[in-house]
Amino acid sequence: GENVEQHPSTLSVQEGDSAVIKCTYSDSASNYFPWYKQELGKGPQLIIDIRSNVGEKKDQRIAVTLNKTAKHFSLHITETQPEDSAVYFCAANEKGYSTLTFGKGTMLLVSP
């Protein structure tokens, strides 16, 4: 099945800095790559996604890039704010596109 690796496991930045989280996947048939944010004590929530027919997608301060040849995708957060502090999960679809495989998560801490 699909295998998704996510790095780093923890990331500390100063407010206003940029943060980058990287993921690799194994199944070349995967074509959908979402990113979820999980705040403390809550369930994960979708923040941005990208499909294999595009290389980059932006939504205000967050962006995702995809390199299908290298089978990796990244989340970029610019001008980080303390409320960006959370656990971020990348994922890729698999198994006839019915399910997602998640990375192990990145804990992002933004210090004021």
Next chain:
Amino acid sequence: DAGITQSPRYKITETGRQVTLMCHQTWSHSYMFWYRQDLGHGLRLIYYSAAADITDKGEVPDGYVVSRSKTENFPLTLESATRSQTSVYFCASSAGLADNEQFFGPGTRLTVL
């Protein structure tokens, strides 16, 4: 209120006991999922369902049983709980295949003593 709910939010049980975690969604989403979240492992899929009466195994199904007699409910049963099943369990639903947003419930923290 509309959305996806889980009950109970917290549960402590003993090894060997049967435990059922409930999940209910009000969107009439066809797909529902159960994940467990453990430190160092992220989110791992236990079971999922594409529609009422259709269920399939995920990555870590051993020791768990699911059913889906109604579209809106997807209970997860631990038939004989073990300490290794201590975890936070999340239910999710989506309108369609994996390229549709999954909406997660608030989670159930289960401790097996």
